[in-house]
Amino acid sequence: MKERALTLAREHGTPLFIIDHEVIRANYRTFKKHLPRVQAYYAVKANSNQEIVKTLFEEGASFDVASYNEFMQVYEYIRHFEEKDQDVYIWDKIIFSNTVKDRDTLRKIRRYKPLVTFDNEDELKKIKEHCDTAGVVLRLKVPDIGSQVEMSSKFGAEPGDARRLIGRAFDLGLVVEGLSFHVGSQCTTFDNYAAALDIAAQVLHDGRQKGYPVKIVDIGGGFPVPYDTRVPQFEKLAGIVTAECERLFPEDVELIAEPGRFMVATAAVLVAEIVGKARREGKIFYYINDGVYQTFSGVVYDHWIPNFHAFQSGPAEVCAVVGPTCDSFDKISLSEQLPADLQIGDYLYTENIGAYSIASSTRFNGFEGAKILHLNN
Numbered sequence: 001m002k003e004r005a006l007t008l009a010r011e012h013g014t015p016l017f018i019i020d021h022e023v024i025r026a027n028y029r030t031f032k033k034h035l036p037r038v039q040a041y042y043a044v045k046a047n048s049n050q051e052i053v054k055t056l057f058e059e060g061a062s063f064d065v066a067s068y069n070e071f072m073q074v075y076e077y078i079r080h081f082e083e084k085d086q087d088v089y090i091w092d093k094i095i096f097s098n099t100v101k102d103r104d105t106l107r108k109i110r111r112y113k114p115l116v117t118f119d120n121e122d123e124l125k126k127i128k129e130h131c132d133t134a135g136v137v138l139r140l141k142v143p144d145i146g147s148q149v150e151m152s153s154k155f156g157a158e159p160g161d162a163r164r165l166i167g168r169a170f171d172l173g174l175v176v177e178g179l180s181f182h183v184g185s186q187c188t189t190f191d192n193y194a195a196a197l198d199i200a201a202q203v204l205h206d207g208r209q210k211g212y213p214v215k216i217v218d219i220g221g222g223f224p225v226p227y228d229t230r231v232p233q234f235e236k237l238a239g240i241v242t243a244e245c246e247r248l249f250p251e252d253v254e255l256i257a258e259p260g261r262f263m264v265a266t267a268a269v270l271v272a273e274i275v276g277k278a279r280r281e282g283k284i285f286y287y288i289n290d291g292v293y294q295t296f297s298g299v300v301y302d303h304w305i306p307n308f309h310a311f312q313s314g315p316a317e318v319c320a321v322v323g324p325t326c327d328s329f330d331k332i333s334l335s336e337q338l339p340a341d342l343q344i345g346d347y348l349y350t351e352n353i354g355a356y357s358i359a360s361s362t363r364f365n366g367f368e369g370a371k372i373l374h375l376n377n
Contacts, residue, residue: 016370068105140180270353273289304356
């Protein structure tokens with residue numbers, strides 16, 4: 001891929017964001033192979049590029065959407081279905097996993113009888129008023145310490161409050177279809193999954209004893225991407241999850257998950273051009289034509305640790321790589337081992353940049369961001 005990326009950059013210009021859809025397919029199939037009982041709902045927020053949605057739709061994936069616009073990205077591929085088939089697809093293959101939805105969105109999706117999440121009573125009342133056709137899923141607060149992006153500070157009901165919220169939903173005439181949780185994005189502490197599954201099992205069994213027919217457990221996302229050799233293998237986590245689910249949940253419980261990063265992170269490479277070079281306080285600064293306001297936005301929003309590689313070899317030293325904007329905040333990395341003799345017009349490439357990158361890119365300072373090139377789509 002290295003040599004091909006260089007050729008493509010010279011042909012198409014930079015910055016160039018190269019997405020290999022065959023990698024996306026392979027990641028989806030790996031997930032299904034090692035977690036065969038779990039229905040995979042791709043978290044569109046990880047990379048909402050329409051071609052990625054199309055590839056995963058064609059693979060048979062389900063979808064986790066956070067907004068009406070993301071919902072419509074998936075709806076594009078079922079628009080031609082008969083109305084009854086649309087309803088079946090939306091019920092079976094789409095979940096609105098954002099626990100707080102605006103009223104207008106709820107009104108728009110009411111006709112589809114969607115599956116939606118909640119974690120508080122005010123959300124339940126809003127769902128009842130504006131989307132009473134929905135099946136609801138209670139999101140639980142679970143341990144997420146050590147994950148790259150922690151979720152529990154903003155989302156999730158306390159497990160001790162779950163029984164009351166489930167009962168309140170049924171009192172309002174809604175049906176609690178299931179429970180969900182999220183152990184945090186890029187979770188490498190596998191004990192978090194075991195603890196979360198145990199919490200969900202306790203709530204599910206308690207609900208069933210009270211006569212509430214809870215039947216879905218959504219184990220969220222967080223499945224780790226091999227950004228480096230220190231990341232524990234997904235296959236090991238899949239074994240833990242499978243064993244715990246077999247132990248904790250009866251066969252009539254439907255298991256679903258919301259992998260996002262896992263599907264797309266390894267599927268993209270970015271090639272950027274060195275547009276400036278300076279030595280500042282003894283350190284070489286390479287200025288490239290992409291930065292934290294564009295494709296490297298994940299450095300800010302996702303706590304992502306970037307990587308840079310040169311296409312040519314040479315004596316290396318610790319260098320800084322910074323973006324093109326006039327904001328001094330636009331420093332991508334201050335400690336990259338790179339050849340010291342790179343020149344303006346040379347290229348750097350970054351691997352495993354498919355998740356939370358172009359999804360949050362901006363046009364700050366008038367920079368357009370990377371051109372997107374699809375391979376094997």
